[in-house]
Amino acid sequence: MSESLLDTYPHRMGGHCGSSAMRDLMEWSGLGFDGPPNEGLVFALGGALSLTYVRTDALVPPLYLVGRGPDFEMDLPRRLGATVEVRSTDDPQLGWDLVRDELDRGRPALVWAEIAELPYLRVQLRMSRHDIVIVGYDSDAEIAYVADNDRVEIQQVPFDALARARRSMTFPEPTRHTLFRIDWPEALPSIAVVAAEAFAQSAACMRAPAGSTIAGPVEHSGTHGIDAALALSSDVVLWHELPSDVLEVHLFSLGAFIEKAGTGGGLFRRLLACGCDEIARLTGDAATSDLARDAHRAAAAWTSVAQAAVHKGSTAATRLDHVIEAAAVLTDTESSLATSLDSAARSLRSAV
Incomplete structure (x- = not known):
């Protein structure tokens, strides 16, 4: 042909x-649960939420930040019965x-x-x-x-x-x-079952990531999960020591990785939030509604960091001060998100 x-x-x-x-x-x-799925629902059901932060001169730009895990393309369809x-x-x-x-x-x-x-x-x-x-x-x-x-x-x-x-x-x-x-299967399993498994997987990736990440094996590729949020918030404090041109690259890259690098905004947290909104609507699960709220908060926190990094009209040093302030909440925000993922997984399982 x-x-x-x-x-x-x-x-x-x-x-x-x-x-x-x-x-x-x-x-x-x-396939769909109430018509064709939206992108947020697909992302949430993939159980792909994670966090990896790498800073090394071996990369151009010299840092890498990503908010999803490595196996989404396999995990989602298999979870759906494919x-x-x-x-x-x-x-x-x-x-x-x-x-x-x-x-x-x-x-x-x-x-x-x-x-x-x-x-x-x-x-x-x-x-x-x-x-x-x-x-x-x-x-x-x-x-x-x-x-x-x-x-x-x-x-x-x-x-x-x-x-x-x-x-x-x-x-x-x-x-x-x-x-x-x-x-693909002819029909999909219960959305409550699928979502519970996905939320549990995402929570585990945030608390104790194991195996590989998109950036490589866990032990050789930066910091991961909630620890990555802490590492980033601690690391940016040291960026004041960088030459101004290098600092500009770091700030631009940080903003891009959070908002521009195919993340759906807020380092994938906005996609998760939209998906959780839909799962809560379809299941009526209160814990999933709470999870959606915390995911929206996490997305907003990451977006605040990105906006501070690339704000026009400010010097690099001033922007960095605002990044440091915005990044200070990330560890608590990500920890709360992981807790909500666990809670929603338990709630959905108990309802099945």
């Missing part, structure tokens, strides 16, 4: 590449064959891609685990059709650019032409 296009694929923009891709894939599969097969290869032809086989079967292909190699994004920052969904191809024109949360329209990506994006060796890990082959 020289051409294939899923022209009815229900793509919309979103706040985060993973949750918006999964939202679209669920809608394409005809089967997931992760296919990775260093052979670019095999990598493309896997995508083409999915498309020729009438199935969209969820893959990783390096953002700096996707021509329509026009970014210099490198990040290899950007989720995109390939929904078609034209072999004669050597074009792939890509759904990306950052663009309204389906994007046309040359085969060679897509191949580069799928063989990246940059942070946080090699893309290795990774593809997620998902077989």
Whole structure:
């Protein structure tokens, strides 16, 4: 087959590449709890909330902050009753064959891609685990059709650019032409059961993260969970020692990682809050309503840090003073959020 296009694929923009891709894939599969799911609900049910903070001169920019865990693309569909097969290869032809086989079967292909190699994004920052969904191809024109949360329209990506994006060796890990082959269920399990499991997983990631994070193995990749909030709030106090140009980079990067780097705002906490609002509506669970409130508070706290970091009209030193003040509440805010996640998980389990 020289051409294939899923022209009815229900793509919309979103706040985060993973949750918006999964939202679209669920809608394409005809799955939802009260109609097609919104992105916040998808993120919340993935149990993906976490926190990792890394500061090292080995990175450009020299810090990394992320608020989700590494396995959302597997955890969410499996929690919903789907089967997931992760296919990775260093052979670019095999990598493309896997995508083409999915498309020729009438199935969209969820893959990783390096953002700096996707021509329509026009970014210099490198990040290899950007989720995109390939929904078609034209072999004669050597074009792939890509759904990306950052663009309204389906994007046309040359085969060679897509191949580069799928063989990246940059942070946080090699893309290795990774593809997620998902077989969705015909019906979804109880939302209370799914949400309880997801909330418990997120709480555990915040309190005692284990195994790997997006930035790598826990023991080799900065600080994690509530400890990461404490590390960041302590670290920014020392940024006054940085040269002004270096401080500018740190402040800009901090604001970007919280609000601009595909987080949905407030370092993923706003997505969680919106999802919890929906779960509370669907279940009537009071503890989940409380969780939504605390998630909104956490999102606002992180957004305050970002706004302080990039506030126009202030010197870098003044902005840093405001960042230090705003960051001082993060540890307590994140601790309260973890407690609320645990409480909502217990409440939903008791109601099943």
